[in-house]
Amino acid sequence: MTRAHSPTEVHAALEAADPREVFPEIAVVSLPMVTRFRGITVREAMLLRGPAGWAEFSPFIEYDTAEAARWLLAAVEFAWAEPPEPLRPRVPVNGTIPACPPGQVAEVAARYGDVSTFKIKIAEQGAASLAEDLRRIEALRRARPDAAVRLDANGRYAPEEAMRALQAFSRFELQYVEQPVAAVEDLARIREAADAAGLGIRIAADESIRKAEDPYRVAELGAADVIVVKVQPLGGVIRAREVVTGCGLPAVVSSALDTSVGLSAGAALAAALPVTDRVAEIFGGAPACGLGTSALFAADISAAPVRAEHGSVPVGRAAPDPAQLSRLRAAPSRVRWWMHRLQQCWKHLRTESSPRPRPE
Ligand SMILES: [Mg+2]
Structure with missing residues (x-):
């Protein structure tokens, strides 16, 4: 013991x-x-x-x-x-649709079993991929009409391209669009412009959150509705929870291609975050987290890998x-x-x- x-x-x-x-x-x-x-x-x-x-x-x-x-x-x-004490025994996770041909979306989505949230990677070629991105969103909508959908641009739009893309996405019901542009100041401007245009699109910050100071800056600038947080770059589960609480924005926990040991730390953080009114409004409960990534590995160090089952991963330490x-x-x-x-x-x-x- x-x-x-x-x-x-x-x-x-x-x-x-x-x-x-x-x-x-x-x-x-x-x-x-x-x-x-x-x-x-x-x-x-x-x-x-x-x-x-x-x-x-x-x-x-x-x-x-x-x-x-x-x-x-x-x-x-x-x-x-x-x-910290977990508030729930399991953490829901999202499936990820890579920049694949629209015709493959249904098949890729099926690999994730019964997850109820998908993240679609978009903007692989910036605005040049927009038509294809829209076809992939439509393909997922057809394959999984009940699933919640979020988009992730990995900061690839130029600021002048981002609004056109957000306008095109506004016809879908989306949880959020993650990091449409790279710079946090641009993110704040885009969010304001999208609000002013009544697009009804929430913005999430991911790449803008790389160290403990960043979420506060994102919150101060009003650059995002949601922050994506990872345990290791923020210096640990306890610190990351303090940061999330301190900046006051709904947070989605993600991994950085961690092994099951790192994923178990991510699950510990996610399970310790309360479902605030704002979180419930956006996600309808505890948010699906980016902790289903062990499926990307052909082998795992744990005999009982942190692997999604019925759309969620268990909370608890993993040992090799x-x-x-x-x-x-x-x-x-x-x-x-x-x-x-x-x-x-x-x-x-x-x-x-x-x-x-x-x-x-
Ligand atoms: Mg991201």
Whole structure:
């Protein structure tokens, strides 16, 4: 039986000069992906066991030390502290329709079983994909007339293209359009213009939320109706919940291509967020979260992967299975690379004057 630690003790964990003093087990895994996603075919992740359980440290390879260090803070927290009490035992998840030909939409949607919310990736070529995007939305509407639909542009519209696209989308009933433009100031302008034009389209911020200060800026500028939050970039479940509460906007929890261990931290955050009146108004209950991504992996480190069943994932810690850990262990040179990164990020967290940035 492990003992839960308080956030203050989590902070104390960083007093150790070497992370190996506080994590008795550290593993690096390399998970094969079903299809190329985010330009990669294998996903590497470091898993660390602390007094409260296993945690994931998996910043993308290209991230620098300062950015990756926030992800490590999240791992330290999850390995040392119990997450907040869950308000529900399961978290609904959404299916994702990639930029596939409209004729394939029904088949892709069917792979997600009975999820009741879909996210359609749009704007692959900016405004040039608009006609095809509309056909894919129509195809999903025909295949799943009862499902809730949200769109994700990944910031790909130029500001002058975004309004035309939103006008075209306004004939559908949508939960929201995620990050139509990249810059948060542009997002605020687009949202205001869409409101003024009476389009009735809600805007969500995803790429604009990459660190703990960002949601406050999005809220201050009135740039979004909904924020998409991820545990690792925000520095942990407890911090992310504080950020969501502090900025006062409905939040959809998403993963960053995490293994089941990281997904279980995402589910812990999602399960700890209350269904406010505003959340109920938009989502009709707890929002479907982007935590169904284990389906993108051809293998999982857990014997009981965090995988969607009947449209939701269970809440509870996931632990790697020893046999899976050895089968999926990364090559020695990659393990050395991750150990070096761990040391660099650890040093960064220890030397930062305040490892818990708290915006005004
Ligand atoms: Mg997104």
